[in-house]
Amino acid sequence: MLIKDLSIMEDGRLLRDVNIAIDGSRIAGIGPGVADESGDGEVIDGSGKLAIPGLVNAHTHLAMTLFRGYADDMELLPWLSEKIWPLEAKLTAEDVRWGTKLGCLEMIRGGITCYNDMYYFMDETARATKEMGLRAFLSEVVFDMRPDQIERAEPFVKRWKGDDLIVPALGPHAVYTCSEETLLKSKEIAEKHDVMLHIHLSETRSEVESFEKNCGKSPVEYLDSIGFLSDRVVAAHCVWLSERDISIIAERGVTVAHCSISNHKLASGIAPLDRLARTGANICLGTDGASSNNSLNLFHEMKTTAIAQKCAHSRPDLFSAGEVWKMATENAYAAFGLDLGIRAGALADLALIDLQKPWFFPLTDGNILSHLVYSAQGGVDTTIVDGNVLMKGGVIPGEEAILERAQEQFLDLLAR
Amino acid sequence: MLIKDLSIMEDGRLLRDVNIAIDGSRIAGIGPGVADESGDGEVIDGSGKLAIPGLVNAHTHLAMTLFRGYADDMELLPWLSEKIWPLEAKLTAEDVRWGTKLGCLEMIRGGITCYNDMYYFMDETARATKEMGLRAFLSEVVFDMRPDQIERAEPFVKRWKGDDLIVPALGPHAVYTCSEETLLKSKEIAEKHDVMLHIHLSETRSEVESFEKNCGKSPVEYLDSIGFLSDRVVAAHCVWLSERDISIIAERGVTVAHCSISNHKLASGIAPLDRLARTGANICLGTDGASSNNSLNLFHEMKTTAIAQKCAHSRPDLFSAGEVWKMATENAYAAFGLDLGIRAGALADLALIDLQKPWFFPLTDGNILSHLVYSAQGGVDTTIVDGNVLMKGGVIPGEEAILERAQEQFLDLLAR
Numbered sequence: 001m002l003i004k005d006l007s008i009m010e011d012g013r014l015l016r017d018v019n020i021a022i023d024g025s026r027i028a029g030i031g032p033g034v035a036d037e038s039g040d041g042e043v044i045d046g047s048g049k050l051a052i053p054g055l056v057n058a059h060t061h062l063a064m065t066l067f068r069g070y071a072d073d074m075e076l077l078p079w080l081s082e083k084i085w086p087l088e089a090k091l092t093a094e095d096v097r098w099g100t101k102l103g104c105l106e107m108i109r110g111g112i113t114c115y116n117d118m119y120y121f122m123d124e125t126a127r128a129t130k131e132m133g134l135r136a137f138l139s140e141v142v143f144d145m146r147p148d149q150i151e152r153a154e155p156f157v158k159r160w161k162g163d164d165l166i167v168p169a170l171g172p173h174a175v176y177t178c179s180e181e182t183l184l185k186s187k188e189i190a191e192k193h194d195v196m197l198h199i200h201l202s203e204t205r206s207e208v209e210s211f212e213k214n215c216g217k218s219p220v221e222y223l224d225s226i227g228f229l230s231d232r233v234v235a236a237h238c239v240w241l242s243e244r245d246i247s248i249i250a251e252r253g254v255t256v257a258h259c260s261i262s263n264h265k266l267a268s269g270i271a272p273l274d275r276l277a278r279t280g281a282n283i284c285l286g287t288d289g290a291s292s293n294n295s296l297n298l299f300h301e302m303k304t305t306a307i308a309q310k311c312a313h314s315r316p317d318l319f320s321a322g323e324v325w326k327m328a329t330e331n332a333y334a335a336f337g338l339d340l341g342i343r344a345g346a347l348a349d350l351a352l353i354d355l356q357k358p359w360f361f362p363l364t365d366g367n368i369l370s371h372l373v374y375s376a377q378g379g380v381d382t383t384i385v386d387g388n389v390l391m392k393g394g395v396i397p398g399e400e401a402i403l404e405r406a407q408e409q410f411l412d413l414l415a416r
Numbered sequence: 417m418l419i420k421d422l423s424i425m426e427d428g429r430l431l432r433d434v435n436i437a438i439d440g441s442r443i444a445g446i447g448p449g450v451a452d453e454s455g456d457g458e459v460i461d462g463s464g465k466l467a468i469p470g471l472v473n474a475h476t477h478l479a480m481t482l483f484r485g486y487a488d489d490m491e492l493l494p495w496l497s498e499k500i501w502p503l504e505a506k507l508t509a510e511d512v513r514w515g516t517k518l519g520c521l522e523m524i525r526g527g528i529t530c531y532n533d534m535y536y537f538m539d540e541t542a543r544a545t546k547e548m549g550l551r552a553f554l555s556e557v558v559f560d561m562r563p564d565q566i567e568r569a570e571p572f573v574k575r576w577k578g579d580d581l582i583v584p585a586l587g588p589h590a591v592y593t594c595s596e597e598t599l600l601k602s603k604e605i606a607e608k609h610d611v612m613l614h615i616h617l618s619e620t621r622s623e624v625e626s627f628e629k630n631c632g633k634s635p636v637e638y639l640d641s642i643g644f645l646s647d648r649v650v651a652a653h654c655v656w657l658s659e660r661d662i663s664i665i666a667e668r669g670v671t672v673a674h675c676s677i678s679n680h681k682l683a684s685g686i687a688p689l690d691r692l693a694r695t696g697a698n699i700c701l702g703t704d705g706a707s708s709n710n711s712l713n714l715f716h717e718m719k720t721t722a723i724a725q726k727c728a729h730s731r732p733d734l735f736s737a738g739e740v741w742k743m744a745t746e747n748a749y750a751a752f753g754l755d756l757g758i759r760a761g762a763l764a765d766l767a768l769i770d771l772q773k774p775w776f777f778p779l780t781d782g783n784i785l786s787h788l789v790y791s792a793q794g795g796v797d798t799t800i801v802d803g804n805v806l807m808k809g810g811v812i813p814g815e816e817a818i819l820e821r822a823q824e825q826f827l828d829l830l831a832r
Binding site (some may be wrong): 060063066067068069070072073074075076079102103105106109110119261263264265266267268270290293294295297300301304306307310311313314315316317318319320321356357358359361362363364367370371374375377378379399400403406410411414 | 481482484485486488489490491492495518519521522525526618679680681682683684685686709711713716719720722723724726727729730731732733734735736737752754772773774775777778779780783786787790791793794795815816819822823826827830
């Protein structure tokens with residue numbers, strides 16, 4: 001496949017009129033005169049477009065896209081106990097299938113090529129994600145209230161290990177929902193199969209305070225004391241951290257999956273990203289589920305992260321566009337071990353963005369990252385994952401049928 | 417003109433399969449079987465689309481769209497003194513013309529049909545806005561440092577009074593840039609011609625503190641003491657307000673134009689919208705200029721306003737989707753005296769939104785406002801102002817030429 005006459009970014013500056021050749025799942029070459037040697041004959045006109053490497057959604061619950069807009073503007077506990085948990089009690093694999101596909105459509109439209117998820121019925125999510133063509137790190141959520149879940153975790157890992165798009169992981173839900181035994185068992189399975197660990201950590205103030213009261217340690221100190229923390233851990237949220245927690249996270253090489261919009265919408269608080277960054281922690285961005293966001297858009301997430309952090313610290317110079325862009329790309333590639341980027345040899349996970357939109361004007365040599373982070377409003381034209389074209393010219397084959405089917409499935413769940 | 421088979425909202429619920437007939441500048445009829453009696457023969461297929469009444473951008477500086485992405489991530493004073501003011505010193509009417517047109521394109525794509533602006537070379541903004549077909553409330557910015565500006569204010573009002581799309585107003589910049597004489601002169605002209613007053617008010621903490629130190633009163637108390645405040649005043653920002661300030665604003669019927677994204681990006685602070693709302697103040701939403709936002713999108717502004725206020729007050733139940741939607745619509749219609757809405761007799765200022773997008777699914781009877789505020793990502797398909805179709809099927813005639821011309825104009829300004 002050859003993408004012709006497009007622009008790419010180099011050190012935050014535009015490089016125009018280059019070609020990208022894709023052979024199989026990888027970028028074979030990039031440059032002004034590069035030709036296609038794959039022999040498949042596919043040509044995409046890239047003129048007026050910018051290639052960006054795929055964005056990574058580092059924390060979500062994709063099947064919950066089915067619950068989008070079902071309950072908003074509520075306190076956290078009644079939201080969970082009156083709305084979300086009763087729906088989840090009735091949840092079937094078929095619900096998960098169509099919630100996942102709906103979420104995939106939205107992420108493809110937003111230039112997201114890989115996501116990190118924990119939820120129920122993960123085989124269904126894995127199959128649906130493969131059908132949609134996205135890359136994903138998936139974990140069966142592990143929860144003591146649902147003791148069958150830990151039994152599902154290792155078989156799930158074994159079934160999917162070695163797949164080209166699906167990377168299995170372990171997903172112990174949180175310190176307040178998993179016993180020490182469960183946490184250590186999850187860690188043991190993760191180490192045995194050399195896969196990642198995905199956990200919620202210190203999301204709300206009350207959760208952290210009640211844990212400290214019972215345990216005498218913060219959630220981070222506790223996880224460190226049992227040897228849970230390492231660079232295979234992706235910790236979602238990390239809003240309520242002490243100085244000591246921050247040092248531990250940085251020292252252990254834990255990746256923070258920051259979810260700015262969800263934390264704001266649920267009024268959980270504003271994460272101390274400046275101190276995490278200064279201490280050397282790796283920070284990525286996640287949308288969380290569409291039940292609390294309510295979208296799955298990393299462009300929104302980047303802008304909200306930058307401006308919320310600036311405001312929280314009364315420092316407009318903190319969290320530049322370039323820094324936040326890295327959180328959605330390079331920091332995530334490092335965390336998940338993804339060989340991604342707009343360069344020869346990298347996996348062909350990328351999106352083409354239509355630059356002929358008012359929000360990208362004026363376009364000078366030095367402001368493309370500012371436009372991507374602060375101004376972009378849609379305009380993802382083409383999304384490619386593993387060398388496969390998932391969307392081209394804004395069209396995703398079969399989208400309408402999936403939208404209708406997801407709608408039916410949600411009405412069926414409500415009526416159940 | 418007849419828009420056929422579309423959906424509208426009634427009390428936050430979807431009403432499907434209705435027609436909207438437009439005759440001249442007004443909606444002639446709405447209903448399932450409504451026919452076109454205008455005789456112009458124009459038919460728009462509304463199937464799969466939702467009609468919303470036009471959104472109102474209650475505070476911006478549209479010509480500054482030309483400065484988008486020119487300088488970001490800087491402290492306020494160096495940003496102004498090293499970047500913005502030097503550009504403005506070289507500003508010409510031609511710059512204003514193309515900055516305005518670029519801004520209009522973006523607002524048309526975002527379903528904004530009316531905006532409230534203060535800046536230089538307002539005749540040029542007025543002409544460019546009329547050419548683009550939008551409705552606007554425009555003021556020559558009044559500034560003591562530029563004493564010629566107050567001389568321009570009344571002639572501008574006289575020239576444009578009675579226009580079908582352009583409503584002139586008075587724009588004294590702020591209490592720290594205008595003397596008492598200038599403020600009172602502005603008020604006098606506004607009363608004489610029965611037009612509105614547009615002012616920046618209590619945007620940053622340092623501005624308010626230094627004013628109080630010099631004057632012994634808060635900016636709001638001061639403006640009230642000289643009789644400036646009334647329901648013809650639209651006050652942008654209002655971030656740093658005392659309890660007494662809030663009471664005064666509510667009592668005098670002043671409209672607050674809240675600019676959540678700009679306030680966050682410049683790290684100005686978070687406005688006390690909850691207390692303003694509880695005290696009965698009228699709150700609208702503005703994007704501010706694209707030099708500090710950096711977009712002109714009220715969907716982003718609605719979501720940011722809701723989630724930032726929820727988080728600032730640790731109350732996820734505050735600022736519901738419906739409340740924030742009103743700020744961008746009904747509250748603004750009341751403030752500016754606009755006869756708008758999706759109803760027979762109202763001005764035909766409206767947008768059609770494509771509902772066949774993943775972010776609008778699942779779509780049930782009760783969640784359309786949630787989707788519009790929390791989930792919508794573009795998808796404005798058609799924008800109509802004063803009965804004229806400015807965009808149809810995502811196409812704005814002449815857009816590409818305007819983008820190129822704005823680009824040239826900015827490069828010319830930089831090189832000047």
